Amino acid sequence: MTKQVRQLDRVVIRFAGDSGDGMQLTGDRFTSETAQLGNDISTLPNFPAEIRAPAGTLPGVSSFQVHFADYDILTPGDAPNVLVAMNPAALKANIGDLPRGADIIVNTDEFTKRNLTKVGYAANPLEDGSLDGYALHPVALTAMTIGALADHDVSKKDAERAKNMFALGLLSWMYSRPYESTIRFLERKFAARPELVAANIAAFKAGWNFGETTEDFGVRYEVKPAKMSPGTYRNITGNQALSLGLVAAGVRSGLPVFLGAYPITPASDILHELSKHKRFGVTTMQAEDEIAAIGAALGASYGGSLGITTTSGPGVALKGETISLAVALELPLVVIDVQRAGPSTGMPTKTEQADLNMALFGRHGEAPVAVVAPRSPSDCFFAAIEAARIALTYRTPVILLSDNYVANGSEPWLLPEVDSLPDLRVEFATEPNGDDGKTFLPYLRDPVTMARPWAIPGTPGLEHRIGGLEKADKTGDISYDPANHDFMVRTRAARIEAIPVPDVEVEDPDGDARTLVLGWGSTYGPIGAACRALRQRGLPVAQAHLRHLSPMPANLGDVLKAYDRVVVPEMNLGQLAHVIRGRYLVDAIPYNQVSGLPFTAAKLESMLEEVVKNG
């Protein structure tokens, strides 16, 4: 049977199933095949906090969304064109996001009475007509997988588990994906058990062949490669990119990297990744708690390493006292906060941007630090290097605000040349700096950077003591002098404010926008997509996005004042908007969502349309 081939410019697929169904892996493989083909991609995993929520229940549903296109895209897509639902729970949890007409591929074998009841379906939705508005494809995924593996030397359980590869094979056929990378992947993954390699490949091929032969799938789709800048690419998640950025910062500074970390979702993957890179002189320490993790990192910084700690919001709260010590000691320290929905344990696998206030203000005393935020998964690499650059050059703690959305999302990354990365080399103090040529003044500042000398233990002649007690200017001796304290507090604030950061850029292609959308961090994609959509419809809107939240770019005030309206969408209750209003006396309009999910471009588009049209 010859099938019709239809060209599409973009597709959004969501793989959904039980947390034990291997949906993250399936999505990951589909993404990798898609990357090989040269589409632009953006992905979004969504999984429960429980490792194994009860099987077949709504809380146990895990999903992976992949958006791919023949042009450059900014988000994992608002609404899936295709839903793969491995059980009734997956259908029920995701159907609300599907536009009418979308394809739904369901594993009919799981639609038993018991499973339907478990999620509150009174009637079987595959039969009661409730899915009439969709293109429903009922497939006996489990039975066909087991059937295809009848001759294989694997247990029934292992055969059944291969059903995700059947689904992947079917979807790979539907969207004409090259599958060599998946075959190679399976050969690597199950290297120790050749029978599983064979079974999983057979299941994949059975799914592919099923697509080719069944009449239910009459059309096959193609999405042509996107026009992307020349170069070598890889698909990368934010946490991976961030880890590589930290390794790169070590290489470019020539310093050993010391990571102190305590396991916490969604930051642990950075600890896992960095623990593999010891050959770069990276030491990772899984500390006894969050406080020890940052303490050890600060101790290592004191000794001349690039000290780093990684965590999420609750961990930053615990680290606050040590960040303040680092402010007083004026030592480099990188604190990475992969934000998640709070307060307290909140929703650990869901995203939010509600730690901005904590990063800017959440410490005792006047304790200013630099704050940076990546805008996309691959940008985490460059943001990590920028955080390290500021920390090392200006001898200060820097908080990097990632979040679950960029940390676990992925996109193609045009690999940079190592030589093009910033030179982060630093000079340790080696000689006394006092006028008499003999005294060492640990708090005598560099006139340009306002940083104090980094005199590491082991340097003869520079023995000195530092600590949390207020220090006299220059000598660093303990001082309770009122005028000195006032001076030191102001100096610590001024030196952070004086860190030069690049101007914020405004995207306003036609230059006639009267409304500016200002965002920071991971909302870049959805805001950008919404702005593009509005412009395509002839509604001018300008976009500016902050990487540096402390200090803020020098031109920001002028940028804000150049527009009639400034809208600030955030995944919190208006934390940046509040700062903007306070600092620049601009009547910024906050637009907030705290659902644990990223903004959809469509939602931002309709909100911005109102603002642009009605002022």
Place this chain on the structure above:
Amino acid sequence: MAEPVALKLTQKDFKSDQEVRWCPGCGDYAILAAVQSFMPELRIPRERTVFVSGIGCSSRFPYYMNTYGMHSIHGRAPAIATGLSVSRPDLSVWVVTGDGDALSIGGNHLIHALRRNVNLKILLFNNRIYGLTKGQYSPTSELGKITKSTPVGSADSPFNPLSLALGAEATFVARTIDSDRKHLQSVLRAAAEHQGSAFVEIYQNCNIFNDGAFETLKDPSTRDEYLIRLEHRQPITFGADGQRCVVHPPGGFGLEVRETASVDPADIVVHDATVAEPAYAFALSRLPGLDLRNTPIGVLRQVERSSYDERVREQTDSAKAKATGTPEEQLAGLLTSGDTWTIL
């Protein structure tokens, strides 16, 4: 671990230019002087010696040592010192802490430093009171202790710091007294020579808020009756004429004190700090009663176990040994690892 070199340093070299500001008569002065006069013996250059402290009276210590030093956060010195020690094996890192600092707010860091066996020399000045905050009871204050925060007596049972350290699998555990410079220095010497964490409890008098807490161990008329001076490979006897001894009673778990005359000399326990089983040192740590009778001082335990620093370094070194190319080349290789594709 910092290697000794030929150096001629004196006590004076280790005195910083800062005015020492403990209360007159505080036991900390004696400890400071003992440490300053002991340091030259180690032949470690001043610049390779670092004192890290937390918060409390004792934690002012680093300011008075003309070495590198950090006065950090309440309770966190072991954590900060761990990062320093692991990343800088060429340094000799000392932690100075107190009973509140190490056992209350910093209890977690202390036990984890000890179990990891980080190469730190930890000096815990135990005065059984909060001095800097003006006289609240501490985790080593006796049950029923009347202080500003416990006007009718503390309801908390105290920690026995040595038992705690031994429970955390410390490889070196010792106790000494502020006023006995010779003994203090002998313990410091043993601690400095130890590879891994050395935990030293120093009984220290706070003459302002808990004066005389250890007087029975110091007063010439009582001390011989109260103190057990442990000597490696010597039978444990004490009292002015050795009239008391320590035995391991048959059938019992621990150790007990007996009249020497009443036991077969062969039954007297011969002290051996290197006994692998921590139960022995633990039993020693349990000997003193509430009135401080039968307080052992000296090195209770000193066993060999690789340090965290060494194990971490081994992993890094072996990974580095396998790597080829410059760091930049390796980085380029790392960036392009995984599934990549090229657009022309």
